[in-house]
Amino acid sequence: MADVLYFEFGEMRIFSNFVLVIMKEGITVKPEYNDDLLEVSEKYFRDRPFGYITFRKNSYAVNPMVYFKTSEIKNLVAFAVVSTDGLKIANLELEKRFLKKPFKHFKNLDEAKMWVNEMIDNTPG
Template identity: 70%
Template sequence: MIKRLFYEFGEINVFKNFVIAIMKEGITVKPEYNSYLEEIANTYFANKPFGYITYRKNSYAVDPMVYLKTSEIKNLVAFAVVAKDGQKISNTEIERIFFKKPFKDFTNLDDAKDWVNELIKGYE
């Protein structure tokens, strides 16, 4: 891990090719939170493709409009959702509609990392 960042909505762990976000219990992920992701993209992944992995350990809501803004981050090339709970996975069907780049759900964090790393290789 390169860096662990803490925000009002949760934490984001920065790795070589991706970030792993763990949101706090009960929050709502809002479009304005994208400014933090844009800052991370510019700081840690300038001119380099990266992936976003959301590790859904906690229960929280997502405003689907957040994905429209997230899709605009040029060097973000993949979005993975990791959840063991079926309800958390079923929500991704709606979220996927709003995200215009590769989007996949997983029940295992290592599988998500492998998928993102494979997509990154395609850009190098």
């Protein structure tokens, strides 16, 4: 792990192939938060593929419009959600419709990391 970055919405842990994001309790994820993700992608993953893992251990809302901007990040090749909460899992089907990237749900972090790394390994370069 290279860095841990703190933002208004939560924390982002930077790994060699992906970011792991833990959102703050009670927030609403807004499209403008993508500006921070874009900056991170340019600083840490310039010209190479990376993945995004959100570890949904806190309760928060997601404005699905956020995914339109997330979809524009060219080198983002995988989006994983880790959650065991049934309601959060049900919301994923709606969220998945807005993101134009591979999007997958996992019940544990290790499986999400493996999938993201596989997606990166299989990205033509």
